[in-house]
Amino acid sequence: MFVLLVTVVTASVVAFHNLSDSTSLQSVDQTRKRAVDLKPEAAYNLIHTILFGVLALSTMRMKYLWTSHMCVFASFGLCSSEIWELLLRLVHLCNPKRIWVLRYSVPVLTLLYLCCKSWPGMMDELSELKEFYDPDTVELMNWINSNTPRKAVFAGSMQLLAGVKLCTGRTLTNHPHYEDKSLRERTQAVYQIYAKRSPEEVHELLRSFGTDFVILEDSICYERRHHRGCRLRDLLDVANGHEMDGPGESDPDLRPADHPRFCEEIKRNLPSYAAHFTRVFQNKTFHVYKLSRNK
Template sequence: LLNIIVTEVLRNPRRHYSQWLFVSVASYFYLVSWQFSQFTIIITIMVVYFFHTIELIKPLPMLLILFGCCLGFANCLVSMFANRMMMTSYLAGCLIAMFLMYVTLENIFNWLPPPFNKSIQAAFIVLSTMAAKMELSNWLGTEEDTHVYNILRSKFTNFTDFDTKLYTCADEYDFLPRKTILQLSQTFLIPLVSVVVGAVGSNTITKIKKHIFDSVKNGTELLPRMWQEVDPGIMYNIAMLIAYFVLSWLIMRLKLFMTPQLCIVAALVTSKKYFKFMNKKEVFYATMALILAVMTVKGARNIQDQRSHRGQYRNPGLEELLVWVETETTPQSVFAGTMPTMANLMLSTRRPIVNHPHYETAEVRRRTKIVYSVFSRRKPQVVYDGLLKLQVNYLVLDEKWCFRSSKPGCSMLDL
């Protein structure tokens, strides 16, 4: 929804409160729904500001989107009762950096010769976002989202720690597997998007070249004349597709952004602006029918395969554990164990637990590391003392966790 609104603002900006209000409402609901949404909003803001710096868009749409995201962020803080993780987020740092750049520094940097001035602006925004985020964290004394930075750091370096491995050892947080690319190619989605991006790129480059030659010939200013016939809405969606692909490659779980965006960009195949041979009705309908037929071959099989998955979840061991906890322990008994088991135990028996899968606070990460030390090579007394400090009455050990390893370097001893 946010991308649809941003696309409309880029295409048809108006000096009316409705546009930034729509952006703020969409960004608000997006932020309160999922904590990682801040990173895609950061990408949106940076892409829009980049379009502004190269004069693809005027200041108005950039300010509408920036102000709308800022208002949505402020409302999110109010709804979350000034949540410290959100207050010290990278999004907060990005908004500070953007307003600092636009209000005070942009005119200064524009004195520098292009394209050097644009490069300096981009570098300043990235560095000032990081600096503002670090200063906010130090000022409020919080480390709630350090694990997010460490996950990204582990993707580019050999860095690893307990919290990072808990994430990266799961397939969802590993790199995007080749199987996903193959499956998307078999449904003809990636080939179709490649054709669309190629057509849009060819059309855009042709128009840019034409305006460059005209500017040189007439001695007129190159920017913003160069972008006169370029649709910023389409450029935005292609830029977001590239960003989502990079995010998905780093963290497989984020393909939930990439796949819908692939479908959105693929829809441009119906545009007669980029595929002029489809101006005739007969050719247009024949081409659409052919594309749908090719995509349906694998697509129908995928749907049938998903619908064929049937069964009932059964875990007798867990059921016996929950019955034992209900009948043999008091409601005040405190439990510790692996995070999935603790989540089931708390929801089914309402017994107090010291660690759970909501891993986004520094305190929960600290407790989980102490509990998981039972799988380590530490001395029993050290492990016992740690659990005693957490006031644990019962420790739930699942035998299969002792020797489990989803991939090399991911056994409990390695963690």
């Protein structure tokens, strides 16, 4: 604000004299002399800074445009011999030595002040490692890397498969980084693992995509964070025409499902499920099943 105030006043004075009607040689010389106090490039950036400042005040997300100009302008003001010369002229203390001292000492003192002020906060930030801590996911990724073929195909939720792709490089049934109509339909088909479908239906759907392993997440299967009707399993039930779980009335066009929820029932290891799915890994969060190749 200090630099802006000085440069705006200087620009106003220069503009006033440049637009005045005085045509005498003396006035022209004075105008040229004053114009030296604000170079064209400084005036150009001043206009941008003011315009971006107004934009930032009106629209908060546009402040990123103003930030860079504020930094440039602040450094220009503190290190500019023209600015210090102008200020020293106003107090009648102008000489080259004082200009040189202020031009170099003020930026150094400013940096030292900022370092002293920011040092405790910076050290507090560095003391917090903020490392990724999710032992169940780490255990899953290590197991996949160590116990599955490189060409194995995995099915699961989109957010989990993004980690599988990043950490293991395995092939996915529904790639999380791209989207089109076909992929959305494929994702809905894969998500039937959280719907009320028979093991034969789920196995047939997954094998049609070449799936070798399917990963089930308890956080999705038993989700309680969202209200009834907003959970993934509720969306799948409605899409399949099945009544939703939990207290509350369902739409009249929904009917009771013929089969229990797949992600819950498969953990009982009943013969109808064991014939198509073999559990090969589990922890507190994830359950991995290998699909049999028989139809």
